[in-house]
Amino acid sequence: MELFLEIGVAQLNKAGEELCGDTIETAGNNESKIVVLADGLGSGVKANILSGLTSKIAANMLEGGCSIDEVIEALAQTLPVCEVRGLAYSTFSISQVMPDGSLYLAEYDNPPAVIIKDDAVQSAKRESREVASRRIYESHLKLLEGDWVVLVSDGVLHAGIGGVWNLGWGWDRIAEYTRSLAATDISAQELAEGLVAVCDKLYNSKPGDDTSAVALRVRQRRELTVMVGPPADRDADAKVVRKFLGSPGKKAVCGGTTGNIVARETGEQLTVDLSSMDPRIPPVGNLAGIDLICEGILTLTYTLERLKEEFVAGTVGSAGLPRKLQWKRDGVSRLLSALLEADEIRFMVGRALNPAHQSSEMPANLALKHRVVEDIAALLEKMDKRVSVSYT
Numbered sequence: 001m002e003l004f005l006e007i008g009v010a011q012l013n014k015a016g017e018e019l020c021g022d023t024i025e026t027a028g029n030n031e032s033k034i035v036v037l038a039d040g041l042g043s044g045v046k047a048n049i050l051s052g053l054t055s056k057i058a059a060n061m062l063e064g065g066c067s068i069d070e071v072i073e074a075l076a077q078t079l080p081v082c083e084v085r086g087l088a089y090s091t092f093s094i095s096q097v098m099p100d101g102s103l104y105l106a107e108y109d110n111p112p113a114v115i116i117k118d119d120a121v122q123s124a125k126r127e128s129r130e131v132a133s134r135r136i137y138e139s140h141l142k143l144l145e146g147d148w149v150v151l152v153s154d155g156v157l158h159a160g161i162g163g164v165w166n167l168g169w170g171w172d173r174i175a176e177y178t179r180s181l182a183a184t185d186i187s188a189q190e191l192a193e194g195l196v197a198v199c200d201k202l203y204n205s206k207p208g209d210d211t212s213a214v215a216l217r218v219r220q221r222r223e224l225t226v227m228v229g230p231p232a233d234r235d236a237d238a239k240v241v242r243k244f245l246g247s248p249g250k251k252a253v254c255g256g257t258t259g260n261i262v263a264r265e266t267g268e269q270l271t272v273d274l275s276s277m278d279p280r281i282p283p284v285g286n287l288a289g290i291d292l293i294c295e296g297i298l299t300l301t302y303t304l305e306r307l308k309e310e311f312v313a314g315t316v317g318s319a320g321l322p323r324k325l326q327w328k329r330d331g332v333s334r335l336l337s338a339l340l341e342a343d344e345i346r347f348m349v350g351r352a353l354n355p356a357h358q359s360s361e362m363p364a365n366l367a368l369k370h371r372v373v374e375d376i377a378a379l380l381e382k383m384d385k386r387v388s389v390s391y392t
Helices: 044-063 068-078 171-182 188-202 234-245 256-266 297-313 320-325 331-341 369-382
Strands: 003-012 022-028 033-040 090-097 102-108 114-117 120-122 127-131 134-142 148-152 211-220 223-228 250-254 271-273 284-286 292-294 344-349 386-391
Touching (some): 044 068, 044 090, 068 127, 188 211, 234 256
Parallel strands (some): 223 250
Antiparallel strands (some): 033 090, 102 134, 127 134, 271 284
């Protein structure tokens, strides 16, 4: 299976500030995945603007094929050094990962990245050189499945200064704590949130600086295929089911009739899981070889509603939502959990009409199965997931 770069992000604003002075920008194409963590000078609005410009310029230029020298030249011309303090208006860490796992790191006045390989902190060979009067440090590594790269701003480094630790948390302690978290098989988002949660405690919930952590985890790509409704041609049932069963990754079926078709073609028995009963949502089913079988249009409609709510609330990328969903048994929670867990989702949407959904007593939107699926797909794409919709 194709390796995937999972990214988790967590931040704290400096106490009393509405905006974070650190900015994290991601970009990518078929050539590479780019992550930039920029730390603007000072805090508040000014720092936010400076770090935002830095991260956006760097990410867009690298995505467009520019070299790091060209990026730094552009940044030097756009954001000069502060004449009063003699400091750059924004520092940065840049991570660029190629499809073959090759990692390029460029760091300017930010704490060194924490790299975890084989459950151990690895010291990357950093080479320094001067570009446009800026001293940058570069590293080249080969990432494998299970490796971690964690970028932090100096707000993480200085957490606890003058309190728990005179000189702050410090890089060595941060690296060891990161290693201990990575050893527990958590997600990138959980690791980033875990680091920042410790910083919040060390700051006594009054951060003395903007605090950011970006966790990059290399793992297998998670794939999901969702079969929604029967194909328009009944004679195509066997062919469509074979294609569905032959798809990689997890498999979900939406629709009672569709579930019966899959059961018939596989020769397995479809049973109903009454423990998943919910006042609004029909129960799910069980079928050997299928990860989830749920009712069709109602479940999809409520899943879309829930996805919209979580997206607007900004919780779709948090570590808390998957943890909350994993204990739910109803069809909507389980489908939503499967969609959020997957990196690549394929919808196979049948064109057969269900007479029940054409009744004048049914809400008009329930007849729009295709629209519901397309709306779900559009939201998932906004979450940087690879999504495709095909019709049968």
